[in-house]
Amino acid sequence: MGLLTNLRDSISRVTDGLFAADEPKRIGIYGPPNAGKTTLANRIARDWTGDAVGPESHIPHETRRARRKENVEIERNGRKVTIDIVDTPGVTTKVDYKEFLDHDMEKDDAVRRSREATEGVAEAMHWLREDVDGVIYVLDSTTDPFTQVNTMLIGIIESQDLPALILANKTDLPGSDVQQIANAFPQHETIPLSALEGDNMDEVYTKIAEYFG
Amino acid sequence: MPHQCTSCGRTFPDGSKEMLSGCPDCGGNKFQFKPAGATDNHADEVGQPSGSAPDSPDSAADASGAAAEPSDRTTPTGDQAAPTPDEGSVDRRPADSADATPSDQVESASSDAAASADSPTEADGTEQIADRSDEDTAQASARSEVVSPDELDRASRDVDPAETPPAEEEPQPGIDALRDELNDQFESIRIVSPGQYELNLMELYDRQEYIISLQEDGRYVIEMPDAWGIQDE
Numbered sequence: 001m002g003l004l005t006n007l008r009d010s011i012s013r014v015t016d017g018l019f020a021a022d023e024p025k026r027i028g029i030y031g032p033p034n035a036g037k038t039t040l041a042n043r044i045a046r047d048w049t050g051d052a053v054g055p056e057s058h059i060p061h062e063t064r065r066a067r068r069k070e071n072v073e074i075e076r077n078g079r080k081v082t083i084d085i086v087d088t089p090g091v092t093t094k095v096d097y098k099e100f101l102d103h104d105m106e107k108d109d110a111v112r113r114s115r116e117a118t119e120g121v122a123e124a125m126h127w128l129r130e131d132v133d134g135v136i137y138v139l140d141s142t143t144d145p146f147t148q149v150n151t152m153l154i155g156i157i158e159s160q161d162l163p164a165l166i167l168a169n170k171t172d173l174p175g176s177d178v179q180q181i182a183n184a185f186p187q188h189e190t191i192p193l194s195a196l197e198g199d200n201m202d203e204v205y206t207k208i209a210e211y212f213g
Numbered sequence: 214m215p216h217q218c219t220s221c222g223r224t225f226p227d228g229s230k231e232m233l234s235g236c237p238d239c240g241g242n243k244f245q246f247k248p249a250g251a252t253d254n255h256a257d258e259v260g261q262p263s264g265s266a267p268d269s270p271d272s273a274a275d276a277s278g279a280a281a282e283p284s285d286r287t288t289p290t291g292d293q294a295a296p297t298p299d300e301g302s303v304d305r306r307p308a309d310s311a312d313a314t315p316s317d318q319v320e321s322a323s324s325d326a327a328a329s330a331d332s333p334t335e336a337d338g339t340e341q342i343a344d345r346s347d348e349d350t351a352q353a354s355a356r357s358e359v360v361s362p363d364e365l366d367r368a369s370r371d372v373d374p375a376e377t378p379p380a381e382e383e384p385q386p387g388i389d390a391l392r393d394e395l396n397d398q399f400e401s402i403r404i405v406s407p408g409q410y411e412l413n414l415m416e417l418y419d420r421q422e423y424i425i426s427l428q429e430d431g432r433y434v435i436e437m438p439d440a441w442g443i444q445d446e
Binding site for chain 1: 410
């Protein structure tokens with residue numbers, strides 16, 4: 001499976017290079033666990049294709065394998081942008097099965113989920129290096145953005161010269177603080193949104209077209 | 214008499230094929246391996262089953278002769294099932310009470326050893342038996358620790374959570390060492406314990422290969438970019 005994926009990906013990378021203007025850009029949705037990446041991916045996919053990308057959940061690490069939605073056409077101001085959305089597992093430096101035990105999970109299931117989540121992070125990091133043309137970085141605006149993971153990932157994205165859009169998600173929640181995120185990454189534009197409620201998605205799509213078109 | 218049936222006590226020379234489908238006399242499928250040098254010291258402690266050969270110097274000599282006779286080969290692989298004389302007698306002791314609660318591992322290790330004894334590419338066995346007294350502890354340990362088919366099987370398939378052994382509660386010997394060794398080699402993921410991981414994101418990002426499957430016992434499978442590159446090109 002991995003071999004075929006690799007082969008396909010390397011072929012598509014070559015063709016990407018040859019037909020850069022025509023091929024859709026592959027946009028990775030990155031961020032820490034439970035930031036709302038899958039909710040956003042589903043929102044984008046539903047708005048423009050009618051399909052969903054994957055199941056959403058309050059339990060961290062629901063997404064443990066990168067999922068892709070291809071050929072999502074976004075129209076903005078008469079201009080059409082085609083992207084492939086890659087919803088990635090939440091990136092973290094520690095995975096502990098004990099955090100799943102609070103979610104009514106048996107230990108065996110929690111340990112397995114933990115293992116799969118770790119594999120997912122490894123895969124997401126690999127994709128970041130090899131397979132994405134741009135990044136939508138999703139943060140939960142109710143939590144402190146000054147973390148090792150965020151700093152490191154944003155640093156990697158910048159070092160790759162990848163176009164990056166920072167989204168301050170969960171603005172529908174009471175503790176949301178968009179400014180804190182804007183302060184943490186002043187070199188980037190921060191767009192507030194609630195992927196769950198669909199708030200401010202217009203601006204998100206405009207920025208996606210602008211950054212990745 | 215390197216191999217002895219633990220049920221009826223019949224002995225077989227090293228490299229014998231007779232025992233491959235079980236003891237021809239009693240049908241038993243557990244055998245203990247007794248290097249020639251072991252008989253003098255340990256026959257008494259082990260407690261020979263009825264009908265076994267006496268532990269006289271003659272029998273040791275016979276054993277060497279018998280081992281050399283059928284062919285010139287004895288088997289390092291076959292020897293794996295038989296650790297140093299000391300360990301041999303301890304390890305195989307459960308076999309004396311063969312019907313009580315025979316361990317699968319002993320059983321399979323023995324039959325493996327028997328099967329591999331057939332392998333034609335081995336060195337001279339007589340010499341090996343003679344040298345065994347010089348064997349150091351590392352060699353002895355390597356000989357005794359045969360990976361059981363059960364373990365191989367478990368490592369090669371997806372882990373069924375229902376069967377997953379609670380490794381945390383019952384640490385198997387060597388697992389911790391293995392984990393440490395892996396952690397030293399691959400610092401991208403530190404396995405603190407089953408289900409608990411620490412990830413070095415920079416390492417993961419920098420590595421060309423990536424981890425595709427973590428195993429229950431702390432091992433993991435990685436995909437090497439070179440491996441498929443060579444195959445495909």
